[in-house]
Amino acid sequence: MLTKDLVAASSKPLLLSILAGGESYGYEIIQKVRELSGGQIEWSDGMLYPVLHRLERDGLIDSEWKEADTGRERKYYFISSDGRKALKTERQQWLAVHNSLCKLWKIKPGSI
């Protein structure tokens, strides 16, 4: 399990990366994160939305209510061009941290 600080810090690159792969909605995002991390990253469902709303307010993502295949309306989020730019810098920073740690721990980047 990740610490609280790390969950908070990593939510932005994770959300932007998921949405860079296509529009999505809250429930699907949480399932995806759980699946990707093998249960290591456990987001509490209700806390995801404030993070999404903050990103939206910063103009990194947009949202739209749309009818889903179930017939009910769902709020879909998609990444904006500003969001893609932000994702690029996030990626550089996280890889910098990752590579430094890998060097210190004498493991090849990419092999956990």
Added chain:
Amino acid sequence: MENQTRFDLNAAVENWRNELAAQPNLASDDRSELETHLRDAIAGFQQRGLNDEESFWLARKRVGQPPQLGEEFVKADPAKVWRERIFWAAIILLAIRLWSGILSIAWAIFQTTVTTPYFLNKYHSVSPFPDWVRFYLPVPSNIDLYALLFSPSSRIVFNFLSLLPVIGIAWLLSRGRLSKGFSWMQFFFQSRRRFLFISTTLFSFYILLLANSLLRYETQSDGLSLSFVIFANFMSLLYPAILIALIAWLMPTQNRKAPKRA
């Protein structure tokens, strides 16, 4: 053995929604977003073979406690709830303004076509009821009736009664109870541009009517200078104009964006 009292999933979701609605920090948009999440989570658990009741309680636990949700949501956007409240207040004030405008026009028409000719008719000057009715029943005379209809106190009562439907509809709308019957209202609020277009069209039409009546005013002047009357009338237009601008400015944003497909 099966449960004695069957679990009603829809009622449970409805209860949960009311609990959310009691949170002052959650905007209606946030609440519907959380509700779709709850329903998705319930469907997810059901697919894994859990029954309705188990699915509901697990999903509810996953989503979190309503008071905590309110706290977290308000941190993300502290002004959101107030934007929504002021938006609705402006809509209600504008609706009251429109409604009282329509009523005063209707009242004026009613007066000139029905009541005034009726009371001016000398055959009716005593009472609308025949003598034998008045002999047995204490019905008011026409003079009493006239006084009653046009007294200041009855004016207050009429004004109050005329506002009741507006207040009732506004209350129902804010609770989301009229969402089906009022879906046509979405037509006006679908985009900011459409709302501004429709309201400015109606507004300029009203200004034209007003200008027309002011042009006629000159001929039957009664002491007040024309420039003062024009000034007073156009100042009274300022109030609805401010409300319209406020509504357009605070209009919820989620339906305005054209979807961008990746």
